[in-house]
Amino acid sequence: MVQDLSTLKETASQTAGPYVHIGLTPNFCGIGGVYEGDLGASMVNDKTLGQRITVTGRVIDGAGMPLRDALLEIWQADAAGLYNSPSELRGTADANFTGWGRSPTSDEDGVFTFETVKPGRVPFRDGRLMAPHISFWIVARGINIGLHTRMYFPDEAAANAEDPLLARIEHRHRAETLVAAGQAPNYVFDIHLQGEKETVFLDI
Amino acid sequence: MPDNQNGGRHGKPETGAFFARDRAWHPPAFAPGYKTSVLRSPQKALLSLDGTISEITGPVFGHSMLGDLDNDLIHNFASPGKSAIGERIIVHGRVLDERGRPVQGVLVEFWQANAGGRYRHKKESYLAPLDPNFGGCGRTITDEEGRYWFRTVRPGAYPWPNGVNDWRPAHIHFSVFGHGFAQRLITQMYFEGDPMIWKCPIVGTIPDRRAIEQLIAALDWGNTVPMDARAYRFDIVLRGRRSTFFENRPEGN
Numbered sequence: 001m002v003q004d005l006s007t008l009k010e011t012a013s014q015t016a017g018p019y020v021h022i023g024l025t026p027n028f029c030g031i032g033g034v035y036e037g038d039l040g041a042s043m044v045n046d047k048t049l050g051q052r053i054t055v056t057g058r059v060i061d062g063a064g065m066p067l068r069d070a071l072l073e074i075w076q077a078d079a080a081g082l083y084n085s086p087s088e089l090r091g092t093a094d095a096n097f098t099g100w101g102r103s104p105t106s107d108e109d110g111v112f113t114f115e116t117v118k119p120g121r122v123p124f125r126d127g128r129l130m131a132p133h134i135s136f137w138i139v140a141r142g143i144n145i146g147l148h149t150r151m152y153f154p155d156e157a158a159a160n161a162e163d164p165l166l167a168r169i170e171h172r173h174r175a176e177t178l179v180a181a182g183q184a185p186n187y188v189f190d191i192h193l194q195g196e197k198e199t200v201f202l203d204i
Numbered sequence: 205m206p207d208n209q210n211g212g213r214h215g216k217p218e219t220g221a222f223f224a225r226d227r228a229w230h231p232p233a234f235a236p237g238y239k240t241s242v243l244r245s246p247q248k249a250l251l252s253l254d255g256t257i258s259e260i261t262g263p264v265f266g267h268s269m270l271g272d273l274d275n276d277l278i279h280n281f282a283s284p285g286k287s288a289i290g291e292r293i294i295v296h297g298r299v300l301d302e303r304g305r306p307v308q309g310v311l312v313e314f315w316q317a318n319a320g321g322r323y324r325h326k327k328e329s330y331l332a333p334l335d336p337n338f339g340g341c342g343r344t345i346t347d348e349e350g351r352y353w354f355r356t357v358r359p360g361a362y363p364w365p366n367g368v369n370d371w372r373p374a375h376i377h378f379s380v381f382g383h384g385f386a387q388r389l390i391t392q393m394y395f396e397g398d399p400m401i402w403k404c405p406i407v408g409t410i411p412d413r414r415a416i417e418q419l420i421a422a423l424d425w426g427n428t429v430p431m432d433a434r435a436y437r438f439d440i441v442l443r444g445r446r447s448t449f450f451e452n453r454p455e456g457n
């Protein structure tokens with residue numbers, strides 16, 4: 001026998017199910033009056049610093065159909081490359097930028113939308129700068145544990161080329177699944193759950 | 205100063221990366237007994253990477269955003285003077301991390317069917333009736349000891365299209381934030397003594413029986429309020445953080 005580390009096990013994930021919008025974006029699905037607005041619907045205000053961008057996209061299943069019952073959250077640095085979080089010790093982030101957004105995919109066409117700013121660069125663990133990126137988290141019916149991925153920018157080829165996370169992707173063509181389409185200020189990031197174009201998902 | 209994740213013993217926020225997720229404990233993405241997972245499960249290996257600042261940081265929500273009835277599903281959608289129909293219960297517990305430390309100040313959101321097993325959603329077609337006084341969503345923020353609590357009615361079981369005769373056991377959906385984006389978790393709480401837990405294909409996506417048992421809230425007789433509501437206790441465990449023994453000092457300094 002040895003000493004007991006007495007660690008606990010993480011609570012197991014379960015699917016968010018078909019009605020995740022009831023819980024996380026109730027106003028969007030017609031449950032009004034409980035909360036003033038849906039959390040994460042707005043990330044910016046008039047005073048937010050940086051370049052305004054819009055990110056739209058779809059989450060596409062193995063049969064090529066966009067999910068209309070999914071929910072996405074994003075987390076990103078502000079324009080100066082600082083996170084609005086107590087664990088950000090490098091400086092103070094823009095108080096007019098939440099860094100966090102939440103969007104349902106729409107009933108009609110399965111499109112999600114985030115109005116945000118272009119993030120600045122932040123360091124990798126060893127101090128090298130990562131390319132500007134937005135972290136994504138995707139849940140839905142049929143997804144048993146939330147999927148983490150990242151969106152990079154198509155107009156940052158030089159930074160992307162030296163990004164330590166992108167460099168870890170063994171099959172180079174798969175790195176392209178993390179780079180959005182479109183151009184400033186309107187980027188399009190389609191997430192493919194399966195198939196030829198399957199997005200690189202992260203265990204991070 | 206409480207010993208917690210956001211302000212550790214020395215009052216400084218923690219910056220360690222999170223313990224690697226035990227993927228054998230969680231349900232796999234592809235679980236054919238739950239048919240919808242077949243076309244929605246990534247098939248390629250995940251890219252595994254130690255957390256960076258993008259994952260060890262996360263949003264914080266203030267208590268000021270909460271309304272008085274946010275954690276009272278019996279009343280938060282009801283007409284004045286009315287309340288939701290069903291068995292009145294209190295659900296409470298603590299949010300801890302894998303080191304057993306309370307995770308304070310984190311947003312916990314919950315949603316559920318009404319007492320008859322019906323969700324308030326336009327895509328929902330179960331013939332059980334809506335309750336005009338029940339919306340089905342609530343939220344709260346953990347206190348400095350990681351505790352949360354809310355009041356609701358016990359949700360009903362409901363049938364769903366998967367196998368010919370599949371039913372969900374009574375359950376409440378939970379969404380939990382930690383202090384880092386990598387701790388983000390969605391799960392479901394079940395009720396002690398429900399024989400339907402063990403028949404459910406969604407529960408059955410979890411390979412380890414002990415992981416399922418961790419999702420079953422215990423009837424908490426001590427905290428039951430006489431003549432009012434029974435209590436259930438449901439603790440939630442998020443990923444733990446590594447200690448930063450050497451990491452805050454660049455090599456050689």
Ligand SMILES: [Fe+2]
Nearest residue numbers: 017317372377
């Ligand atoms: Fe449900």
